[in-house]
Amino acid sequence: xTKNCIYSIPGSFLALLTVFISSCLFAQQNNSxxxxxxxxxxxxxxxxGIGLGFGSGFTDISLAPSAIYNFxxxxxxxxxxxxxxxxxxxxxxxxxYGGSAIGLFNPIPEIQLSAELEQxxxxxxxxxxxxxxxxxWNTGLFIGAGYRSGSATIGGRYNVLTDKNNIYxxxxxxxxxxxx
Numbered sequence: 001x002t003k004n005c006i007y008s009i010p011g012s013f014l015a016l017l018t019v020f021i022s023s024c025l026f027a028q029q030n031n032s033x034x035x036x037x038x039x040x041x042x043x044x045x046x047x048x049g050i051g052l053g054f055g056s057g058f059t060d061i062s063l064a065p066s067a068i069y070n071f072x073x074x075x076x077x078x079x080x081x082x083x084x085x086x087x088x089x090x091x092x093x094x095x096x097y098g099g100s101a102i103g104l105f106n107p108i109p110e111i112q113l114s115a116e117l118e119q120x121x122x123x124x125x126x127x128x129x130x131x132x133x134x135x136x137w138n139t140g141l142f143i144g145a146g147y148r149s150g151s152a153t154i155g156g157r158y159n160v161l162t163d164k165n166n167i168y169x170x171x172x173x174x175x176x177x178x179x180x
Contacts, residue, residue, distance in 0.1 A: 043070045045151070047179035048080060057089030068104065068179055076104040082120070094124040096138075096167065112153045112177075114144040122167055138167050144175065153177040 053060035066080025084096040098120035146155020162171035
C-alpha cells in the first residue's frame with residue numbers, strides 16, 4: 001500500500017504543477033480586444049484649410065491642418081496649427097504662425113456650434129517705416145455656428161476678443177470646415 005502512495009504523490013504533484021503553469025501562461029495572455037484598441041483612430045478626423053489670395057500687389061497664402069476626436073455624435077474636440085504669409089507690395093510683409101484648440105457641438109446632425117481659441121505669433125516687417133518690424137502675440141476666441149452636411153460645414157464665426165489691434169479685418173468671418 002505504501003508503494004502506491006509513493007507513486008501517487010509525484011503524480012499529484014505533477015498534475016498540480018501542470019495546472020499552476022498553465023494558469024500562469026493564461027495570465028500572460030492579452031485579453032484586450034483589438035477592436036477596442038483601434039476605436040481611438042476610428043473617432044479621429046483630419047482636415048483643415050488651405051488659402052491662396054492674389055491681387056494688385058497683394059499676396060495671402062495660408063495652411064492650417066487640424067484634427068478632431070469625436071467623443072460621440074454630438075461632441076468633438078481638436079487641435080490645429082497654422083501658418084499664414086501676407087504681403088502688400090511696398091507696404092509690409094508678415095508671417096503668422098501658431099495653434100488653436102476647437103470644440104464642436106452638434107445638437108442635431110445639420111447644425112454645428114463651435115468655440116475656438118487661437119494663439120498666433122505675428123511678425124510684421126514694415127517697409128518705409130522707422131520701426132521696421134513688429135513681433136507680438138495675437139489671441140482670438142471665436143464662437144461660431146454653421147450648417148453641416150456630411151463631413152463639411154459652412155457658417156460664420158465671431159471673434160469675441162476683437163480690438164483695434166486685431167490682425168483680422170473684421171470680428172466676423174465666414175468659414176468652410178471639412179474633416180475626413
